[in-house]
Amino acid sequence: MSAVGALAEVRDGRRVWRGTSGVAEVGTTRGVPVDGRVRAGSITKTFVATVVLQLVAKGRLRLDDSVEGWLPGVVPNGQHITVRQLLNHTSGLYDYKDTLPMPPSQEFLDNRWRTWTVSELVERAVAHPPTFDPPGSAYSYSYSNTNYLLLGEIIEKVTGRSYGNEIERRLIRPLGLSGTSLPGTSPWIRGPHPHGYIRTEQGLLDYTELNPSLFGASGEMISTTADLNRFFAALLGGHLLPRRLLDEMKTPGTKDGTYGLGLSWRDTSCGIRVYGNDGDELAYQTYSFATADTRHQVTVAVTPNFTTNPDGPINALIDKAICR
Template sequence: MLVRGMVALVTAAMTAVVPAAASPAKGGDLQKGLDGVASIGALAEVRNGAQVWRGSSGVAELGTSRKVPVDGRFRAGSITKTFVATVVLQLVAEGRIRLDDSVEHWLPGVVPNGEHITVRELLNHTSGLYDFKNTLPMPPSEDFYALRFRTWTPTEQIERALANPPVFKKPGSQYNYSNTNYLLVGEIIKKVTGRTYADEIERRIIRPLGLHGTTLPGTSTRIPGPHPHGYVPKDGGQLDWTEMSPTLFGASGDIISTTHDLNRFFAALLGGDLLPARLLHEMKQAGTEDGTYGLGLSWHNTVCDIPVYGNDGDALAYQAYSFSTADTRRQATIAVTPHLPTNPDDTVNAFLDKAFCS
């Protein structure tokens, strides 16, 4: 996740779409929960068996009363990592790569101590490699705003990160979230397949699942289709940051999607449609004792002690959360356009508890 933090603006103009399959009381409770999420705008899709509820709250653009489209697209940030990890595990299933292969084996000379860091340790964030995110300026630094449309290459991002020493010496011994791990994984996918991680996600996941609202933007600065605007703080106000260079995120977080598509993806993944059972099991194994992050997949318990699996992601002006029960019967995806620097995590967690426990 490239940025942590977000949101606090008075919510205005609310809307919800409740198909006939969902009970009005359930829809009303979910709408109330969504209205309580601290954000400029928010949209969600909640599934309970055959019942589907979709809703939105707030405004799509500051200074207007335009409602957030319930089918809107958004930058999903580090949820990209679950797509990337799924591609790697499919390559493992095909016998083209092993989780215990060293980074040095696939990217010789790129990573100091790469012979002692495995693909598995990149995926579960136990490599110890310095996070590229931490080399960047952040608001309110003027240097941050100057980078808005800069095109980054994975090579320069990785070199920038690896100019710093690792945060711990022994790979596999600790958990430390680092976007550098997935920048490297993206390069390994290209080395193994001859195609970019984006091409592999497109042909292996997006097209087969019919994720029509999901794209890997490459260097395109725009979000295609209907979408809420996203903002970052500047001079005591909010600067529209909807358009920006997604190369800043790359394989660590550049995907654009919808609530419907993310629910569909996690249903297919956790339902066993994308990976054999043994590798889905591997995906759910934490990298450290008592950890909650496996191979591109995270999990937590709700207030009603129902464990849910999925991921969340920050993409500067957007924040997304997508989780599912292990049997995929219940799912909830929510995206917010936050009012930085207030963090919406607590109010989003309250909404997710309502979605999974009501």
């Protein structure tokens, strides 16, 4: 596999298999810790979406509420963009990530410890025209991290607490996700973890530590394979949301799409559909999927070495775990 290291947890009913491969750190023989913590990237979005839908379930927020109603003046045309469209990436808002320098540029490296504010990142996004207009078309989908920054701000407006605090008290603590955290601006991964790397002109650079405010509500979470499996089992098992909202979560926002309200799906080679999400957070790539009945689950994380794309081998692993 195209990775420095990898770790996985597969669940088949009551049976659990955990395994690792590769090394935890380049230049050593130290194995990847089976309970290692990784940066889970966009899997954060599923946690954020779950909190939003819990607020919808309590009548504190509506999926058809406008962004303008909750965040007046923050985005152009906000009166025509809804919470639902933020969740399923049909808002048309430009992705702030596409405005930022990326590896291997020196400008990217210079920003490693910088604290970014949500307003800074959103301003970078809205300086660009929307990727499509009007928002909400049945055929228009454009993945944008900007959407989830705004959802994080809406959670705070509704509850008076940060999205991180709401995820902590609604999901992390009740589910006992002891290896999961939202670090805010803290650059460290607390507890056992493999090192992550980015590719530079000089080769692999250890990028385990960085200021995760760059990702915020779109992807700052740290977690473990076991915690992610536990979360998706609770979510898909109907323990976190009413059935009607879980069904909404599974429903793609566009015709022939595969991304619903913070949750995506894919069909395996044997025709079994799985639900979950994946995350690419520069130095870590994480994938977590489960069958609708949660009997079969697989979560795998890799620290890429960038020789080839790990998606192929990971997809094969997911197929093998689900289809056996």
